[in-house]
Amino acid sequence: MDYLLLSLEQSALGDAMRGWRWLYPVVNTVHIVGIALLFGSMVSLDLRFLGVWKSVDSSNLVRVLAPVAVFGFVLAVMAGGLLFTTDARKYAAMPLFQFKMFLLVCGIVNAACFARTRATRRAALISLAVWTGALICGRFIGYL
Numbered sequence: 001m002d003y004l005l006l007s008l009e010q011s012a013l014g015d016a017m018r019g020w021r022w023l024y025p026v027v028n029t030v031h032i033v034g035i036a037l038l039f040g041s042m043v044s045l046d047l048r049f050l051g052v053w054k055s056v057d058s059s060n061l062v063r064v065l066a067p068v069a070v071f072g073f074v075l076a077v078m079a080g081g082l083l084f085t086t087d088a089r090k091y092a093a094m095p096l097f098q099f100k101m102f103l104l105v106c107g108i109v110n111a112a113c114f115a116r117t118r119a120t121r122r123a124a125l126i127s128l129a130v131w132t133g134a135l136i137c138g139r140f141i142g143y144l
């Protein structure tokens with residue numbers, strides 16, 4: 001595992017992410033755009049399923065916001081993966097980073113269950129907690 005992480009760090013991508021002056025800030029910005037699209041869509045959907053904006057048809061809201069959330073998630077994962085290459089061994093060893101990855105998996109599983117069955121209040125509460133947790137972990141990683 002350590003060998004894989006080291007190879008990732010020493011790959012051309014890792015070198016470019018560390019060496020090119022503007023690459024890291026640009027990729028970090030893409031990460032944040034992805035997070036904004038994902039988080040904004042998920043919070044709006046979760047609040048609707050918790051009973052806010054009852055006059056708004058929930059299936060229309062899902063039709064508009066679900067693709068935005070998926071697009072945001074894909075952006076965040078791709079840019080997050082690039083950020084990870086800058087210091088892969090350090091991030092992989094951090095409990096907060098591991099917890100963030102665990103929350104992301106919980107978020108995907110919850111959203112998949114959400115999509116397959118009827119959305120419940122409990123699933124909406126889990127979704128709110130998981131995505132907020134992932135956002136907080138991501139922000140705090142830089143300070144540890």
Ligand code: HEM
Pocket residue numbers: 028031032035038039073076077078079080081083084091104131134135136137138139140141142143
């Ligand atoms: C596989 C997916 C992801 C990976 C590998 C990843 C990886 C990373 C890495 C390496 C950083 C830089 C940490 C640092 O400052 O040293 C970061 C920042 C961050 N991530 Fe992620 N991330 C992923 C998905 C997400 C998602 C889905 C969210 C939100 C729900 C998120 C929220 C954040 C936040 C808020 C920051 C701080 C950005 C900043 O303040 O500049 N990440 N991420």
